[in-house]
Amino acid sequence: MKTVTIDPITRLEGHGKISIFLDNKGDVANAYLQIPELRGFERFSQGRRAEDMPQITSRICGVCPVAHHFAATKALDDAFNVDPPSAAKKLRELMYCGYFIYDHILHFYYLGGPDFVVGPDAPPAKRNVLGVIEKAGLDIGKEVIKHRAYGQKITAILGGKATHPVCGMPGGVSKGLDKDEVKDIEKMIKSCVDFAKFSLKLFDDIVLQNKDYVNMILSDPYQLKTYNMGLVDKNNKVNFYDGKIRVTDQKGKKYKKFDVKDYYKNIAEHVEEWTYIKFPYLKDLGWKGFKDGKDSGIYRVGPLGRLNAADGMATKEADKEYKKFYETLGGKAVNSTLAFHWARLIELLYATERATELIKDKEITSKKIRNPVGKPGEGYGVVEAARGTLIHHYKLDKNGLIDKANLIVATTNNAGAINMSIRDAAKGVIKKGNVDNATLNMVEMAFRAYDPCFACATHTLPGGLPLEVKIFDHNKKHVKTLTQNL
Amino acid sequence: MAKKKKETKEGNKKKLQLAFYWAASCGGCEIAVLDIDEKILDVAAIADILFWPVAIDTKYKDVEAMKDNSIDVCFFNGAVRTEEQEHLAKLLRKKSKVLVAFGACAVNGGIPGLANVGNKKEVFDVAYLDNPSTDNKKKITPKTKVKVKEGTLTLPDFYDTVKSLDQTVDVDYYLPGCPPTPDMIMNAVNAIAENKLPPKGSVLAPMKSVCDECRFEKYEKKIKEIKRVYEVDELEDKCLLEQGIICLGPATRGGCDARCLDANMPCTGCGGPTPNSLDQGAKMISALASILGIEGEEKMSDEEVQKLIDQVVDPVGTFYKYGLPTSLLRRKVMK
Numbered sequence: 141m142k143t144v145t146i147d148p149i150t151r152l153e154g155h156g157k158i159s160i161f162l163d164n165k166g167d168v169a170n171a172y173l174q175i176p177e178l179r180g181f182e183r184f185s186q187g188r189r190a191e192d193m194p195q196i197t198s199r200i201c202g203v204c205p206v207a208h209h210f211a212a213t214k215a216l217d218d219a220f221n222v223d224p225p226s227a228a229k230k231l232r233e234l235m236y237c238g239y240f241i242y243d244h245i246l247h248f249y250y251l252g253g254p255d256f257v258v259g260p261d262a263p264p265a266k267r268n269v270l271g272v273i274e275k276a277g278l279d280i281g282k283e284v285i286k287h288r289a290y291g292q293k294i295t296a297i298l299g300g301k302a303t304h305p306v307c308g309m310p311g312g313v314s315k316g317l318d319k320d321e322v323k324d325i326e327k328m329i330k331s332c333v334d335f336a337k338f339s340l341k342l343f344d345d346i347v348l349q350n351k352d353y354v355n356m357i358l359s360d361p362y363q364l365k366t367y368n369m370g371l372v373d374k375n376n377k378v379n380f381y382d383g384k385i386r387v388t389d390q391k392g393k394k395y396k397k398f399d400v401k402d403y404y405k406n407i408a409e410h411v412e413e414w415t416y417i418k419f420p421y422l423k424d425l426g427w428k429g430f431k432d433g434k435d436s437g438i439y440r441v442g443p444l445g446r447l448n449a450a451d452g453m454a455t456k457e458a459d460k461e462y463k464k465f466y467e468t469l470g471g472k473a474v475n476s477t478l479a480f481h482w483a484r485l486i487e488l489l490y491a492t493e494r495a496t497e498l499i500k501d502k503e504i505t506s507k508k509i510r511n512p513v514g515k516p517g518e519g520y521g522v523v524e525a526a527r528g529t530l531i532h533h534y535k536l537d538k539n540g541l542i543d544k545a546n547l548i549v550a551t552t553n554n555a556g557a558i559n560m561s562i563r564d565a566a567k568g569v570i571k572k573g574n575v576d577n578a579t580l581n582m583v584e585m586a587f588r589a590y591d592p593c594f595a596c597a598t599h600t601l602p603g604g605l606p607l608e609v610k611i612f613d614h615n616k617k618h619v620k621t622l623t624q625n626l
Numbered sequence: 627m628a629k630k631k632k633e634t635k636e637g638n639k640k641k642l643q644l645a646f647y648w649a650a651s652c653g654g655c656e657i658a659v660l661d662i663d664e665k666i667l668d669v670a671a672i673a674d675i676l677f678w679p680v681a682i683d684t685k686y687k688d689v690e691a692m693k694d695n696s697i698d699v700c701f702f703n704g705a706v707r708t709e710e711q712e713h714l715a716k717l718l719r720k721k722s723k724v725l726v727a728f729g730a731c732a733v734n735g736g737i738p739g740l741a742n743v744g745n746k747k748e749v750f751d752v753a754y755l756d757n758p759s760t761d762n763k764k765k766i767t768p769k770t771k772v773k774v775k776e777g778t779l780t781l782p783d784f785y786d787t788v789k790s791l792d793q794t795v796d797v798d799y800y801l802p803g804c805p806p807t808p809d810m811i812m813n814a815v816n817a818i819a820e821n822k823l824p825p826k827g828s829v830l831a832p833m834k835s836v837c838d839e840c841r842f843e844k845y846e847k848k849i850k851e852i853k854r855v856y857e858v859d860e861l862e863d864k865c866l867l868e869q870g871i872i873c874l875g876p877a878t879r880g881g882c883d884a885r886c887l888d889a890n891m892p893c894t895g896c897g898g899p900t901p902n903s904l905d906q907g908a909k910m911i912s913a914l915a916s917i918l919g920i921e922g923e924e925k926m927s928d929e930e931v932q933k934l935i936d937q938v939v940d941p942v943g944t945f946y947k948y949g950l951p952t953s954l955l956r957r958k959v960m961k
Contacts, residue, residue: 159777159779161776161777169776170774170775170776172774172779174779174781178749178750178753178768178784179650179707179738179741180741180744180748180749180752180753182752182753182757183741183744183748183749183751183752183753184740184741184743184744184749186752187743187940187942187943188740188940188943189854189939189940189943189944191854191855191856192894192940192943192947195894196737196740196943196947198652199652199654199736199737199738199804200652201652201653201654202651202652202653202654202655202656202657202658202805203652203653203654203656203657205652205654220856246660250660250681268681269681270670270681281667282664285663285664285666285667286663286664288660289661289663292661296885299889300885300886300888300889300891301885301886301889302661303654303657303658303661303805304654304804304805304896305889306886306889306891306894307889307891309855309856309891310856311856314855314889314890314891315888315889315890403759404758404759407759408759408760408761409757409759409760409761409762410761410762411754411760411762411766411767411768412766412768413766413767413768413769413772414768414769414772414774414779414781415768415781416768416781418753418754418760420759423761427761510859512859513856513857533758539939540854540939541939541940546757546758546759548759
C-alpha cells in the first residue's frame with residue numbers, strides 16, 4: 141500500500157484527529173481521537189472583572205454562547221450571594237429555550253442530519269445542508285432556515301445579540317420584555333412547536349421506517365454502556381436551566397444526585413499526554429481507562445445522557461415522545477450512540493413547549509428583573525448546554541475580580557465516551573485493512589451523534605468536523621491517511 | 627432560486643469563487659454567516675463556496691491542489707496562535723485573490739488575544755495542574771510527540787503569543803465585530819459581487835463610532851466616580867458613560883447598531899478602534915480622562931488622583947478586551 145505522507149501537525153489546525161492502528165490481520169487494534177488545541181480561558185480570566193465573565197466565556201463557543209453566558213451569570217449570582225427575581229429567571233430560561241431551538245435545529249438539519257437524510261454513504265459533496273434541501277425540497281429547506289432563525293431572534297430580543305448576548309448580570313438580567321416583543325416571540329414559538337413536531341415526524345419517516353438505519357442504530361459498534369448525567373428538576377424531569385445534577389447507571393437506575401457546589405467531589409478530570417482535552421469521570425469510581433460498564437467512571441451527557449438521567453420530560457407532548465423513545469428502543473437506559481439524534485428532537489419539542497409556557501406567564505413582562513448584589517466571594521453555576529452539563533466555578537477577590545476560574549465544558553464531559561465510540565465504530569467497520577471514504581464517514585458518525593462542540597474545548601464546529609484518519613500497520617508503519625474537510 | 631439562476635445566465639458571468647475558514651475562534655463567525663438566513667440561498671446562486679468546513683465537505687488536499695489565486699475571496703476568521711493556523715493563513719493567502727480578515731479575532735486578536743496576558747506555560751499550569759477538579763498526581767501535560775502502546779501520536783505545539791491575521795499574512799480587507807452583523811456581511815458580499823470594493827486595506831464597516839448609533843442621549847456631563855454595571859440599581863435614560871459606567875462606545879467603530887446598548891449594557895469594544903484611531907484603549911482612556919473627576923482636579927493631591935485612576939480595576943480587560951495583540955501593548959513582556 142502506498143504511503144501518503146502529510147505531516148499531521150500542519151494539516152490539522154485545531155481540529156479533530158483520529159489515529160487508527162491496525163494489527164497484522166489488518167483489523168483495528170486501537171484508535172485515538174486527539175484534540176489538538178487549547179485556548180486557555182481559565183488562565184486569561186484571572187484578573188478580569190467578574191461581571192465580564194458572561195461575555196468573555198461566551199467566546200469559548202459561538203455555537204452555544206448562551207450556555208456559557210448563563211453558566212457564568214449563575215456562577216456570579218452565587219458568588220455575589222444574590223437570588224434573582226423570579227421574572228429574571230423566567231426571562232433567562234425563555235432565552236435559553238430560544239437557544240435550544242436554534243442549536244438543535246442547527247445540528248439536526250445542518251450538521252448531523254445529512255448522514256441520515258442524504259445517507260451515510262452518499263458522496264461527500266452531497267452530505268451537507270444543501271444536499272438536505274435538495275432531497276427534502278426547497279420549501280422544507282426554507283422552513284428549516286426560518287425556524288433556526290426564530291431561535292436566534294428570540295435570543296436576540298432578550299439578550300441584545302444572539303451570538304454573544306449581553307443581558308446576563310449578577311442578580312438578574314439587564315433587559316425585560318415589552319408587550320410587542322411578547323407578541324413577536326409568541327408568534328415565533330407557536331410556529332416552532334409545529335416545526336418540532338414536523339421534525340419528529342420526518343425522523344420517523346426517514347430513519348425509524350428504514351430498517352437499515354434502525355439496525356445501524358442498534359448495532360454493536362454504536363453501543364456504549366456508560367453512566368449518564370444531566371440536570372433534573374425536583375420531579376426528576378429534564379431541565380436545561382436549573383436543578384440538581386443526576387447520574388444514572390447503565391440500566392437507568394439512579395446512581396447519585398448532587399448540587400453543583402459538590403461537583404469537584406463527584407467529578408474528577410484525567411489528563412493524557414496525547415491530547416489537549418481532559419477526560420472527566422465519576423470520582424468515586426475512579427479512572428479505569430477507556431472502558432465502559434459498571435466499574436468505569438466514564439459517563440455521557442447531552443440529549444441522550446439527559447434523557448437517560450431523568451424520569452421524563454416536564455411538558456406533555458415531549459413526555460409522550462420520551463415514552464415512545466424508550467418503548468421503541470427497548471427500555472432504559474438507551475445505550476445507542478446514534479439515538480442521540482432522536483433524543484435531540486424530543487428536546488427540541490420540549491424547548492418549544494417550555495417556551496410556550498414561559499411566554500404566556502404573566503410575570504414575563506415584569507419590570508422587577510434585578511436584585512441588588514452582596515459581597516463578592518466564590519460561586520458555582522450549572523446549566524445544560526445543548527451538548528451537555530456545563531459547570532463554571534469562580535473565586536472572586538474582594539474587588540470583584542476573578543482570582544480563579546474552573547470550567548467543565550459540555551463536550552469535555554463526553555470526551556472519554558467519544559473516544560470509545562470512534563474506537564468501537566472503527567473496529568466494527570474496518571476489517572482486513574479495507575478502508576474507504578464511506579467507512580470513514582461511519583467512524584465519523586460515531587462522534588457526530590454527540591454533536592461534539594470542540595469549539596468549547598478548542599474551537600472547531602461539530603458536523604463537518606475536519607478529520608484526518610491515519611492508518612498504521614502492525615509494524616507501526618504509516619500506511620494510509622484519509623482526510624475529510626481539512 | 628430559479629430567478630437568480632436566470633439572472634446569472636443572462637449576465638453570463640462566471641460565478642464568484644468563495645471560501646470561508648476559521649482559525650483560533652469560537653465558531654460564532656460561522657453562525658454569523660448562517661444568520662444571513664435565507665439570503666444564503668442568494669449567495670449560493672451567485673457564488674460557489676469552494677471551502678467551508680462548517681457546512682461543505684471539501685478536503686484540505688483539494689485546497690492545496692488549487693491553483694494560486696483561484697479563490698476570488700476568502701473570509702478568514704479567528705486569531706493565529708499555532709503554526710498550523712499560520713500555515714493555513716499562508717496557504718489561503720496564496721490561493722486567494724482577496725483575503726478578508728473576518729471578525730474581531732482575525733482583525734485584532736479578539737477575546738482569545740487576551741491570552742497575551744500570559745504565556746503557554748501559564749495556560750498549561752492552570753488547565754492541567756493547578757485546578758480543583760483535575761486529578762493529575764503525575765503532573766502530566768500534553769506533549770507534541772507521545773509514544774502509546776501501538777505507536778506514536780503527535781500534537782501541534784502552540785505559540786506563547788496570539789496574533790491577528792495581518793500580523794501573519796498580507797490582508798486586503800477587514801470586517802470587524804464579534805461577530806460581524808449580517809448586514810455588514812451582506813454589504814461586503816454585495817460589494818464583491820458588484821465589483822465595488824473600496825481601496826485595499828479598508829475596513830468594511832461604517833465610518834462612525836458606536837456612540838453615533840446609540841439610542842442614549844449625551845449631555846456632556848462630567849462624572850465623579852466609576853461604577854460597575856451591577857452597582858447601578860436603576861439606569862437612567864441617558865449615556866451610560868455619563869452615569870459612571872465604562873462604555874467603549876466613543877472609542878469603538880460602529881456598524882452594529884449599538885445592539886448591546888439596546889439591551890442596557892455598555893459597549894465592550896468588539897468593533898475595534900474608531901476610524902483613524904491608532905489604539906482603541908488609548909482613545910478610551912483619553913475619553914475617560916476628559917470626563918472623570920475633572921472638576922477640582924487641579925486641587926487634588928497625587929493620592930486623590932491615584933484613587934480616581936484605581937477605580938479602573940482591570941485596564942487591560944476593560945480597554946483591550948478584543949484587541950490586545952494589535953494594540954500598542956501587544957502582550958505582557960516575556961522574560
